[in-house]
Amino acid sequence: MNQNSKIEPSVPRTPKRNGDEKCEKTGGEKKKDEDKEKAEKKAEEARAQNKKAQEQDMPRFENGGETEIHTAKDSYEIITELGKGSFGAVFSVIRKSDQRPFALKCESVHMKRAMLPYEANVLLALNLLRSPHFVQLxxxxxxxxxxxxVVMKCVxxxxxxxxxxxxxxxxxxxxxxxxxxxxLAALRDLHRVGYLHRDIxxxxxxxxxxGEDDYHTVYVLDFGLCRRIALKGKDLRTPRKECAFHRDAVREVKLKLRTGEQLKFVLRSGCYTEMNxxxxxxxxxxxxxxxxxxxVYKCIRSSSIGMKCNRNDPPDWDANAKEYRGPAYKLGEPYIVKALE
Structure with missing residues (x-):
């Protein structure tokens, strides 16, 4: 027999079952796909509109544009742009009345979903606490x-x-x-006024x-994804059945860290017991x-003592300082502030 000749199978092929063949989509499925495409197109158009609105509406302080922002309380000279994102921009400003520097955060009024008013409400609630871990509005x-x-303290x-x-x-x-x-103290204080951060x-x-007295203080930023879970005179909000956040990746990392060797590697052998x-x-x-x-605080302190961490050592970002000047954790703070009860 020629080696190159083709050998035909002696058994006929099994015919394909209906499930193996690619079925045509039904009218309902086609409509569902069309609706999905329309929704994606609409979302893309909204993002483009938001971006255009941000570019058009933000302060224009260059090339002879506006150099000052006025409020009922004061005036602020715009110095430079510190950053820009999908929800607005942040500028460095000087308050005219006393020449103190501040940060001015802006958001277009044409945004489909306003985030800045919500952030301002969170900061106003936090101002009741006078916590050292939140910038003052x-x-x-x-x-x-x-x-x-909004005008805030610079960090x-x-x-x-x-x-x-x-x-x-x-x-x-x-x-x-x-x-x-x-x-830990910062998140506790945020929870005390009834909010969850959700973007840690x-x-x-x-x-x-x-160069300032608060150089060793750690501040919490960005409250755009905060959710209020406790209201004045009311119980906790009813939990939602579904959450829009994608938690699978977080859960996967969490499970990996639960394995002994991985956890010991991340936390070091001396911290493992208390952190676990x-x-x-x-x-x-x-x-x-x-x-x-x-x-939780006592576990952290116990771990610090066990690893012989000096409480007076300055933080790494100010290694030449003589001592640590960060705020101390206060034990026994009430869960909800009186203003919310």
């Missing part, structure tokens, strides 16, 4: 038919940007523990401004639980 206003704005670099400038792109253990204490990550925490207590405790909480923040 000092002024607000609007430029008619263009943008809303320094965020914790992510600070970390990448350190040796080995990481914080020392002493600084890590101080950050843990301060961020290093870029949303920042140190104070270099925190993780085990948090896993026991449910929606209606009131977290025991003091227990």
């Amino acid at each position: 000092v002024d607000h206003g609007a430029v008619e038919n263009r943008f809303l704005f 320094g670099k965020n914790l992510w940007d600070i970390r990448v400038t350190q040796d080995g792109r990481k914080y020392t253990l002493s600084t890590t523990m101080k950050i843990a204490e301060q961020t 990550k290093p870029p949303n925490f920042a140190a104070g401004r270099e 207590k925190i993780l085990v405790y948090l896993d026991q909480l449910v929606y209606t639980s009131i977290p025991d923040y003091d227990f």
